[in-house]
Amino acid sequence: MSKDTTPPKAVRLTPLDLLELGLLGLRTRTVRAALSALGISIGIATMIVVTGIPASSQAALMRELSALGTNTLQAMGTPNQDPPVLLPKESVGMVARIGPVTRVSAVANTHTLVRRSDRTDPQDGSGLSVLAARLDLLPAINARVHIGHWLTPATERFPTVVLGSMAAARLGVGDVPETGPGPQVMIGRTWFTVVGILATTPLLPDIDRSVLVGWPAAGQYLNFDGHPTVLYIQSREESVEAVRAVLPQTIDPAQPGQVQVSRPSDALAAKRATENTFSALFLGLAAMSLLVGGIGVANTMVISVLERRPEIGLRRALGATRGQIRGQFLTESVALATLGGVAGTALGVLVATGYAAHHGWPVVIPLASTLAGLAGAVLVGILAGVYPSIRAARMTPTGALATV
Structure with a gap:
């Protein structure tokens, strides 16, 4: 086997x-x-x-x-021009019709001086700007009120102001009472009552150094002509550059070269x-x-x-x-x-x-x-x-x- x-x-x-x-x-x-x-x-x-x-x-x-405003653009007339470049009165409405734009507001320099009282030097404005402001300004610049309140449809027609954080410090205004008369400042020859103080706006230091007056009140008391100085535009973040490219023609079709638009925020970069x-x-x-x-x-x-x-x-x-x-x-x-x-x-x-x-x-x-x-x-x-x-x-x- x-x-x-x-x-x-x-x-x-x-x-x-x-x-x-x-x-x-x-x-x-x-x-x-x-x-x-x-x-x-x-x-x-x-x-x-x-x-x-x-x-x-x-x-x-x-x-x-994003909360600071990385999607915000600023449009203004070319600086240091003689005569100064005036943006059209209807420019805010025209910019609002741009598709990706979500908010637009404006301020205007009234070229007046603000003083703490009538006893200070009439030529000393403490380096502050008196700006006419629209009611929708705060959401457009991502700002908030620190003390008091913002202008309302009623108070914007009267001599009332809201101070930027640095403006309040220079004018010696530290508080705004909830009831009773508030502190006053003199703009030109008119006394204005302070109704609010803004919190610091890190991306917009010019607002911190500003005294903000209602748009109608500026025309009535400060001889404001209604032409905005600076437009603040918010758009969808992915469309910031595209919006920036069309703003000059939209704001002033006759003279787009006279409109200067800020580049996207340094914070966005x-x-x-x-x-x-x-x-x-x-x-x-x-x-x-x-x-x-x-x-x-x-x-x-x-x-x-x-x-x-x-x-x-x-x-x-x-x-x-x-x-x-x-x-x-x-x-x-x-x-x-x-x-x-x-x-x-x-x-x-x-x-x-x-x-x-x-x-x-x-x-x-x-x-x-x-x-x-x-x-x-x-x-x-x-x-x-x-x-x-x-x-x-x-x-x-x-x-x-x-x-x-």
Whole structure:
């Protein structure tokens, strides 16, 4: 009776079998697996944190910049012209008809002096401007009243004023009583009652140095001719440059060259530059974090192959193919990196959320960075496991068992 010398066929391993073998290696070396996973967890968590925290900070910064008026333009006549350039009286209405424009208002220089009392020098205006103001000015310039109240349809026709923050300080007006007569200032030869003081407007220092009179009152008491000096225009932020391009022709079709329009706010330029800077920073820090995690996984897998040579030799002697050995160790590497990536993502989200909430920022966890972290962990596991798995597959049964 002859013996069958045909070598047994290797049993095919399903993906589920490979996963079980990979996890078996992690379960039998729990401490080392945990430490290795900790390394890649810290790397992925770092990526989430360094993208989540700056993104939350950036969102808070953008909210503050937008509140200051990054979508605001100013239009005025060309300065230092003789005679002075006068904007058309109907220019506010014409600009309001531009599609992307959301708000428009105006002020006008009355070319009068303001004094704290009739006993001060009639030629000393304290460096302040007396401006005729429309009722819709405050929302157009993102300003708010600090003390008192803004002009109303009733008070804009009477000798009442609202002071800018610096104007109030120079005129010595620190408070406006809720009831009873308020402090008065003299404009020209007329006493005006102060009804409010504005909060500081960081992007419009000219308003801080202004004394604001109602549009009708300026015409009645200060000989104002009704021509606006400066128009304040708000538009949708993505259309600021387009609106700026058509404003001169819209405001004064006859002499568009005499209309000067401010460029978009410096805050808007800073906002866009900040976005670009943050993006470059995110990429650099994320790459460094993944590199550190990948080195940790690769080091663990190489040591694991060296320590498990007897196991490799025994499996090879029992019929395991080189492909199955490669698959086992590659699966173990990917599983190790994925577990670390999941744990690191959870840790990073938790830290970034807590930090943002502590500082009162909007919580922003970029979905792209979260998904990239998980995908990066898998990719790192594959790359880190390629060399150890190939090295393990190249071991012969006799060479591996010789170390027993």
